[in-house]
Amino acid sequence: MIRFDQVSKRYEGGHEALSQLSFEVAAGEMAFVTGHSGAGKSTLLKLIALIERPSHGQIVVEGQSLAKVGRGGIPKLRRRLGMVFQDHRLLMDRTVFANVELPLTIGGIAPAERSRRVRAALEKVGLLAYERQLPDSLSTGEQQRVGIARAIVARPAVLIADEPTGNLDPQLAVEIMGLFAEFQDIGTTVLVASHDLPLIKRMHKRVVVLDHGRLVADIPGEEVL
């Protein structure tokens, strides 16, 4: 679960990127965050991942108040959190397998278990045949799927994604969103930032709308037509 309680964020020297934001995404729920460019979508996700800290208010992830997580506790929190970025941030000099394996290596998982889980994650995103390749030899969409495999390999309770389909063709974008919905089906809490309204509408999931850092609408999935 993810809970924001009266959260505001002001960047140093900047205006307020988020203003008194309150909402909750229940465990096992999937929701989209949308809004214009600069509305605060990325900021919201960065606060969940502790890439940024709020100026005011409280954020709780999986029952843990983030204000109580110090620098030293960040890796532990991130182990329960899968993160997908638009630019996927893969290590280009490592194989697909090694990229996906990374969170498990950091998490101290034994090699045999790591291999099993990496292959399961690659199979899930349809890339098992590419495990020995370098990311450069893959298409943009395939690289994005490697990023998703890396985000889910440690079976996080919460999956957050920032514009995960931003540079993909429409067909592939639909497939990627379908993958996120599958993770929700197995109990993962999923929060996806996207400005692709036609795609969001196809998914029939809850939509939280931001406008200049404020929550201006919260539409339940069954009302998303």
Ligand SMILES: Nc1ncnc2c1ncn2[C@@H]1O[C@H](COP(=O)(O)OP(=O)(O)OP(=O)(O)O)[C@@H](O)[C@H]1O
């Ligand atoms: N590191 C930063 N320092 C100062 N201001 C920032 C910083 N990051 C974001 N902002 C500002 O905060 C506001 C919200 O930005 P944010 O990136 O969260 O919006 P967004 O909805 O994700 O936009 P986009 O769709 O263009 O990615 C914007 O006005 C942006 O200029």
